[in-house]
């Protein structure tokens with residue numbers, strides 16, 4: 001007898017948005033490392049480890065956005081999305097988010113060279129971030145757009161972090177915090193645009209579930225990144241090898 005396989009009904013846009021927003025529970029603001037950062041308990045070594053390793057994420061963001069552009073067949077989306085690359089790279093020397101993160105590096109005692117040469121990048125961070133770039137290179141562009149939706153949750157976390165850094169870490173030059181201030185207006189704009197695209201393009205239940213999976217994947221990357229940073233370098237140090 002022929003059995004009809006019932007496709008699950010698509011979610012409405014409101015339902016899809018609610019499922020996407022509910023992934024907040026997986027976001028890295030809940031990680032113990034961020035909790036310790038916000039209560040002022042990180043040592044200078046741990047702050048530097050975080051800044052140096054997050055720089056690897058920051059500098060990979062334009063690579064993943066360029067990958068999205070290269071896969072995106074929609075001219076209007078490309079026209080908007082390109083702004084993200086400009087925000088990070090700037091349009092001239094001394095501009096852009098990557099430069100601002102280098103300034104944060106300087107404020108915590110890390111040289112440009114140390115950051116640009118990945119001198120302190122942990123294997124776990126490198127693998128996690130590279131997996132995100134690879135995801136955006138190989139998956140349909142709308143899934144990569146969905147993965148960027150962690151930025152729906154970012155501004156609240158950054159607001160709390162900014163106050164905590166200024167309050168608990170007086171040894172950091174506050175000029176280093178400009179990066180976070182810029183993200184407070186860039187991230188909501190970016191997240192709203194990305195959400196609009198996902199709601200518009202993901203109309204079947206299958207594509208909607210793929211979008212949610214992409215967001216979960218991205219939350220897991222951010223979580224793994226902090227796990228590695230929390231753990232620190234467990235490799236044998238130079239001179240201690242057999």
Ligand SMILES: O=C(O)c1cc(C(=O)O)c2c(n1)C(=O)C(=O)c1cc(C(=O)O)[nH]c1-2
Nearest residue numbers: 061147148149150151153154157158183222
């Ligand atoms: O500091 C943070 O907690 C945080 C989180 C995220 C995020 O949620 O992915 C981003 C950023 N910062 C950020 O600075 C940034 O440029 C950025 C780009 C993206 C993205 O996936 O397109 N996420 C984030």
